[in-house]
Amino acid sequence: MxxxxxxxxxxxxxRRHQMTSRNTAPPERICDFHPSLWNDFFIRYEPEPLQISKECMMVKEEKLKEDVHMLFKKFNTTMIKKLTLVDTLQRLGIDHLFEQQINIAINEIHEGEFDSCSLYDVSLHFRLLREYGLRVSPDVFNKFKGENGRFHKDTINEPKGLLSLYKAAYVSVHGESKLDEAISVTRHHLESLNGSLKYPLSEEVKRNIQIPYPRILKRIDAPFYIEEYSEEQECNPSILELAxxxxxxxxxxxxxxxxxxxxxxxxxxxxxxxxxxxxxxxxxxxxxxxxxxxxxxxxxxxxxxxxxxxxxxxxxxxxxxxxxxxxxxxxxxxxxxxxxxxxxxxxxxxxxxxxxxxxxxxxxxxxxxxxxxxxxxxxxxxxxxxxxxxxxxxxxxxxxxxxxxxxxxxxxxxxxxxxxxxxxxxxxxxxxxxxxxxxxxxxxxxxxxxxxxxxxxxxxxxxxxxxxxxxxxxxxxxxxxxxxxxxxxxxxxxxxxxxxxxxxxxxxxxxxxxxxxxxxxxxxxxxxxxxxxxxxxxxxxxxxxxxxxxxxxxxxxxxx
Missing domain, CATH: 1.10.600.10 (Farnesyl Diphosphate Synthase)
Known part of the structure; x- marks a missing residue:
């Protein structure tokens, strides 16, 4: 109001209704909001003791952060590995621990040459750079389309690349109708493929169809992805434990x-x-x-x-x-x-x-x-x-x-x-x-x-x-x-x-x-x-x- x-x-x-709102009595208002679901739950709540002490946890966290710092150095010359590392940290909700390293990495990626025939890689590159405020043209996706403007058949049958494109298309701006079309196409194919997908990709697709990743709160999504990441072949034990x-x-x-x-x-x-x-x-x-x-x-x-x-x-x-x-x-x-x-x-x-x-x-x-x-x-x-x-x-x-x-x-x-x-x-x-x-x-x-x-x-x-x-x-x-x-x-x-x-x-x-x-x-x-x-x-x-x-x-x- x-x-x-x-x-x-x-x-x-x-005036036409012959009423002055200053002396008009409103209808009686009836409040039927349900009461708090929590009351004093969190005031009284005492969590179970941690598996390790807070002090040990902090020491362990610092050691694991050093391990991840080393990964940034290790992947310094490998652009796609660097992109994947940033994406992983973001999805696990621990990117805030590496803001400086991520900013350096993103700027280096933006300034460098990027050429890939993988829809997954190109979409990831496009989305991450845009999320960090760097312009990338949607024309990068033209290579995956035929003369009729439609995506190649082999492209739409690759679920991981499709999902990456689906996410990327949601960082569009006004006047990018091709990305609107990409959302429609990828969503349709992901929905049709979802019954045949294996865990953990099946769960990730399901969540993204509900709310696309660029609109998901990473802290809310982190518990789900932590579990799924542990099942991925590329899972890094240090990153997983740190998360x-x-x-x-x-x-x-x-x-x-x-x-x-x-x-x-x-x-x-x-x-x-x-x-x-x-x-x-x-x-x-x-x-x-x-x-x-x-x-x-x-x-x-x-x-x-x-x-x-x-x-x-x-x-x-x-x-x-x-x-x-x-x-x-x-x-x-x-x-x-x-x-x-x-x-x-x-x-x-x-x-x-x-x-x-x-x-x-x-x-x-x-x-x-x-x-x-x-x-x-x-x-x-x-x-x-x-x-x-x-x-x-x-x-x-x-x-x-x-x-x-x-x-x-x-x-x-x-x-x-x-x-x-x-x-x-x-x-x-x-x-x-x-x-x-x-x-x-x-x-x-x-x-x-x-x-x-x-x-x-x-x-x-x-x-x-x-x-x-x-x-x-x-x-x-x-x-x-x-x-x-x-x-x-x-x-x-x-x-x-x-x-x-x-x-x-x-x-x-x-x-x-x-x-x-x-x-x-x-x-x-x-x-x-x-x-x-x-x-x-x-x-x-x-x-x-x-x-x-x-x-x-x-x-x-x-x-x-």
Missing amino acids: GASSPTFELREHA KINFNFLQRLHQLELKDFCRWGNDLYKELELSYSRDRIVECYFWAYTVHYEEHYVQARLILAKHFVLASFLDDTFDMHATLEEGRKLNEAIQRWEENAIVLLPGYLKRYYIRLMNAFREFEEELKPEHKYRVSYSRKAFQNLCKHYQQESEWFHISYIPSFEDHLKCSVISAGTPMLCVASLVGMGEEATKEAFDWAIGCTSAVKGCGEVTRFMDDLAAFKHGKNKLDVANCIESYINQHDVKSEVAIAVMDNLVEDAWKTINQDRFDRRALLPVVNRVVNLTKSMTLLFHDKNDHYTFSHGNKDRIHQQFVEPIPL
């Missing part, structure tokens, strides 16, 4: 963080007594964790997780409880952002407002002196989110369905992720520059793309399961209303717009390569939306769909 004052068109609509140890080591750190975060969140819910709001403390931490799982991003992870919680309260207040007048007062107070604005608020929102302001003060206190300015950016983004929630509230209270274009101007912001893109940078290191904050707060390119993916996927999930009759019209309904088309047509349009938004995000890796570490956090947040709304389901509101994933990430260690 969201905006501060109705447009002229909206005011005329209200297992690092996963378990980070899991212990995340368990301790989650214990403290749940204490903070549970206390907050009890204090605020906003019973209409979704209790999703663990899910908020999980969401932030998908953006920043690495050890050195603890501050960024926790600040982002708290933004998730505070925004979730705000969202549910506008959606499920506040009258129009209460929403206006809440928006006014948040726009003013000063303690004396609390007098504007009804009693039940005063504590939320106090805790909101205190939380942002605490964020600032946690940061280095030279980074404190960052909180002003996240506060501005939070205020903008609130403004757009209020705009949707205005629409809802006069049953107004805006044009599709007007809807998106508002609802891409009210999707919440543009604010979270800014919040995700607050606790990062020196890579989060003032230039990065100016880029993020502007909600252009990848940040806007992230908001679009969120909005379209969220509304597709809501439309599939039947929108709450008290919700504002979603973008699908606006499109149907404006263009007078059937729902199937509107859904197909939204699916295509999701793909367009991803192409915009991919393009930003080239256009903002100097900001690539920051752009990649936006990419991670967008990937988390693919997970959150997978198969047109809302796994935040109806959080049972993510329970097994959360358990896998925070409870189940990898057997050593």
Whole structure:
């Protein structure tokens, strides 16, 4: 939901209906969100003792990292082995341990001559370089096509190469229709071959058909690939052991963080007594964790997780409880952002407002002196989110369905992720520059793309399961209303717009390569939306769909 004052068109609509939204009582809102699936589980949870001590684990990890460093030197003159090594580290979720070596390797590969007749090799080269912000022409795939423009028969019968091409085609940008065609062709053939494939390739194909690899969160995929990698002929024992140890080591750190975060969140819910709001403390931490799982991003992870919680309260207040007048007062107070604005608020929102302001003060206190300015950016983004929630509230209270274009101007912001893109940078290191904050707060390119993916996927999930009759019209309904088309047509349009938004995000890796570490956090947040709304389901509101994933990430260690 969201905006501060109705447009002229909206005011005329209200006048014609002989109603002033300022004195219109909203329908009674009934909240039926299921309670937390976790309660105090992670507060009480005590994991089994590790198979080896933390100290031994750290010593072992350092030794294994040295072994992998030697592989980079060993493969210095063998381009495809270097590419395969980078891909393996990425898929096992341990590439963050070798950022410097990988960057050097990728730049050397880009500057060198690459000529291969293997579809697997060419596709891997294409995908990895593009993921690191380096341009590669899709013409590299022409050699695998006949004069009719179709892929050769021997090409489409080679599953490993097909899968590599399928992955590569998902890092396309606008205007690359040949890659769109490649997705369609490879997906069709992979689906037809899947019944005859052997493990572990069969499992990898199955997961990629559900969510293609460039949109999979590597930390979420790592436990699956660790098991599969152990069955591969090319499996390197040092890399495999390092992946297992690092996963378990980070899991212990995340368990301790989650214990403290749940204490903070549970206390907050009890204090605020906003019973209409979704209790999703663990899910908020999980969401932030998908953006920043690495050890050195603890501050960024926790600040982002708290933004998730505070925004979730705000969202549910506008959606499920506040009258129009209460929403206006809440928006006014948040726009003013000063303690004396609390007098504007009804009693039940005063504590939320106090805790909101205190939380942002605490964020600032946690940061280095030279980074404190960052909180002003996240506060501005939070205020903008609130403004757009209020705009949707205005629409809802006069049953107004805006044009599709007007809807998106508002609802891409009210999707919440543009604010979270800014919040995700607050606790990062020196890579989060003032230039990065100016880029993020502007909600252009990848940040806007992230908001679009969120909005379209969220509304597709809501439309599939039947929108709450008290919700504002979603973008699908606006499109149907404006263009007078059937729902199937509107859904197909939204699916295509999701793909367009991803192409915009991919393009930003080239256009903002100097900001690539920051752009990649936006990419991670967008990937988390693919997970959150997978198969047109809302796994935040109806959080049972993510329970097994959360358990896998925070409870189940990898057997050593």
